[in-house]
Amino acid sequence: MCLKRAFDLIASGIGLLILAPILIIIAAAIKLDSRGSIFFRQERVGQHGVNFRIYKFRTMEVNAEQRGMQITVGNDARVTRVGRTLRKYKLDELAQLIDVFRGKMSLVGPRPEVPKYVALYPDDVRDTVLSVKPGITDRASIEYKDEASVLASAVDPHEAYVKDVLPVKLAYYTSYVRERSFLGDIAIIFATIFAILR
Numbered sequence: 001m002c003l004k005r006a007f008d009l010i011a012s013g014i015g016l017l018i019l020a021p022i023l024i025i026i027a028a029a030i031k032l033d034s035r036g037s038i039f040f041r042q043e044r045v046g047q048h049g050v051n052f053r054i055y056k057f058r059t060m061e062v063n064a065e066q067r068g069m070q071i072t073v074g075n076d077a078r079v080t081r082v083g084r085t086l087r088k089y090k091l092d093e094l095a096q097l098i099d100v101f102r103g104k105m106s107l108v109g110p111r112p113e114v115p116k117y118v119a120l121y122p123d124d125v126r127d128t129v130l131s132v133k134p135g136i137t138d139r140a141s142i143e144y145k146d147e148a149s150v151l152a153s154a155v156d157p158h159e160a161y162v163k164d165v166l167p168v169k170l171a172y173y174t175s176y177v178r179e180r181s182f183l184g185d186i187a188i189i190f191a192t193i194f195a196i197l198r
Contacts, residue, residue, distance in 0.1 A: 003182055004106065004182060004185070005103070005106075007107070007182070007185075008100050008101075008103075008106050008107050009100075009101065009103075011100075011107060012097045012098075012100035012101040012107065013101055015097050016097050016098070016101065019094060019097075022091075022094075023094060023095075026057055026086065026091060026094070027057070029082045030057060030058055030080075030082055030083075030086075032082075033080050033081055033082040033083075034061060034062075034080045034081075034082070035062060036058060036061070036062040037058060037062075038057065038058060039055055039056065039057065039058060039095060040055075040056045040057065040058040040059070040060070040092075041053045041054065041055065041056075042054055042056070042114065043114065043115065044112035044113060044114060044115075044134065045112060045113060045114070045115055045118040045130065045134075046104055046105070046112060046130075046133065046134055047130060047131070047132060047133045047134070048130060048131070049118075049126075049130050051115065052099070052104045052112075054096065054099060054104075054105075054112060055095040055096055055098045055099050056092050056093065056095050056096065057086055057091065057092040057094065057095045058080075058083070058092075059079055059080060059082070059083030059084075059086050059087050059092050060076075060078045060079050060080060060083055061078050061080060064078040075152070076148065087148075089196060090145070090196050093136055093137075096136045097136075100136065103133075104133070105133055105134050105135060105136060106132070106133040106134070106135045106136075107135060107136055107137070107185065107189060108135045108136070108137060108138060108176075108184075108185040108188045108189060109132050109133050109134050109135025109138060109176070110129050110132065110134055110135060110138055110140070110172075110173035110176060110177070111134060111135065111137075111138060111140060111141055111169070111173075112134030117161075117162070117166060118130075120162060120166065121170065122170075125170050125173075125174055128173075128174050128177050128178075129170065129173045129174060129177065131177060132177055132180070137188060137189065137192040138172060138173070138176055138188060139172045139175075139176065139188060139191075140168070140169040140172035140173065141192065142188075142191055142192055142195045143168070143172065144165065144168075144169065145195055145196070147165065150165070151165070
């Protein structure tokens with residue numbers, strides 16, 4: 001077992017145990033706030049192009065994707081009251097520790113996209129990005145932690161995401177794959193925590 005996978009397995013396992021009380025509170029808040037499941041499961045593209053269903057705490061109303069885009073823009077009316085708080089502090093992402101523990105994701109790596117947007121990756125970039133496991137966080141996540149607000153100012157959010165945001169994200173992703181290291185991952189984890197607390 002490589003160092004990265006060992007770290008992911010141990011850290012996610014310990015994280016799930018330590019954060020269990022918080023995870024239970026989040027789950028209860030979601031159920032009390034709106035009808036529907038606790039988790040939001042969505043198909044994402046993983047390592048080597050293998051699709052998997054990601055775990056996230058549900059922050060939107062049921063069937064939200066059937067009533068809008070696969071990206072969230074500004075004060076999206078589909079987001080629930082509890083969901084706004086979870087999104088603000090990235091608490092909805094904590095459920096992805098399950099995916100890390102299962103080996104579908106890593107703590108650090110390119111964010112997993114939906115097939116719709118992965119289909120737009122240039123071939124060489126796609127091969128590079130999908131050569132590693134997707135992660136909960138990376139430099140692009142820190143840079144675009146307020147992505148919904150950025151897209152809210154665009155006339156066409158979908159076009160703005162594809163033409164302005166996605167290319168920058170892909171540059172971060174490819175840079176990560178080529179320069180990745182264990183110490184680099186640790187630095188990104190701490191930078192993510194700092195960005196959220198700030």
